Amino acid sequence: MSGHDFEAVLFDLDGVLVDSxxxxxxxxxxxxxxxxxxxxxxxxxxxxxxxxxxxxxxxxxxxxxxxxxxxxxxxxxxxxxxxxxxTPAIEGAADTLRALSAAGLPFAVASNSQRGRLHLKLAAAGLAGLVGQHAYDPAHVGGRGKPLPDLYLHAAAALGVSPTRCLVVEDSVTGLRAGVAAGATVWGLLAGGHAHPDGAGALLGAGAARVLGTHAELREALGLSVPA
Incomplete structure (x- = not known):
């Protein structure tokens, strides 16, 4: 599935949008x-x-x-x-969210973070206004966090999109397995400032369709331009 074929993008939070x-x-x-x-x-x-x-x-x-x-x-x-x-935003994360909004491509955040911490990190990183109401945590699905697929299934349903038409962006094997189990296409993104315990090889081995290193690469792969 190419970058132009997705109907929604579902992001992990920690290590993907915020450097926490x-x-x-x-x-x-x-x-x-x-x-x-x-x-x-x-x-x-x-x-x-x-x-x-x-x-x-x-x-x-x-x-x-x-x-x-x-x-x-x-x-x-x-x-x-x-x-x-x-909590800082990962470099380019805000630009990616703005580019998705400009392109009319829906997106959501699905994180294993506890709800209060999820919203605190989004706010501190300056991303809360871009994400809006579409930020989901295990409490939305009865505590069934990743690697179970429930969070991504819930996020896709909230956007009104089949999970098979979604792109999931993850930085861990745990999260990647959740996206794969949900039936989504999953890309790895290793853009965080910390050393990633799950490297590109591990993500590809767990089912990632590709692994990217920056948000600029992610936008390019999706065919997105940052609005002026």
Whole structure:
């Protein structure tokens, strides 16, 4: 399917539109260290990218025998909220959204982020007004986050488009599998400022039709021009 054949574009958030992964990883690493678990930043990032907090807690329990204290989630929420006030947009992301709007091509965001953090990051990055109401999180689908397809199926339905006519843009194997399972065409986009634990080879191996490195490349592949 070429860039001109899609009827909607569905974006992941973290690492695709906003550069939040390094911020979150710093908070997690410091909070875990304060509660008795020292983890390598890269190892934690590799497990965290694309997943939910509950999936990460399950991994910490299974692999490290670490159980979260009762106050840990509230502490984490407070620190993440403070950190995400400084979330930057990934270079070119706003231009991509403006170009899609100008071309009349609908788009939505489907993220494993908790709803409050999702909207906080969009606002901090200056993208909330461009995305509007079409920002979806696991609470919209009964908590069934990626790698299940529900989020992307929900986003496509909200736009009134068949998922098979959608392009999903992802930076993680977890998210990519969700898009593939939804029946969409999935492109990898490795434009974030952090080192990507899931590189181009991993994304292609999981079913990505292609992998791009910048939003400029994404717009070119879609045949979009940034409005003056």
């Amino acid at each position: 992964e390094a911020l979150a990883n710093t908070v997690w690493t410091q909070a875990l260290a304060e509660h008795g678990l020292m983890l390598d930043r890269e190892a934690l990032l590799a497990r965290a990218v694309g997943g939910t907090h509950e999936a990460l807690f399950a991994w910490l329990r299974a692999e490290h025998g670490w159980e979260r204290p009762g106050h840990f989630v509230s502490l984490l929420d407070e620190r993440l909220a403070a950190a995400f006030q400084d």
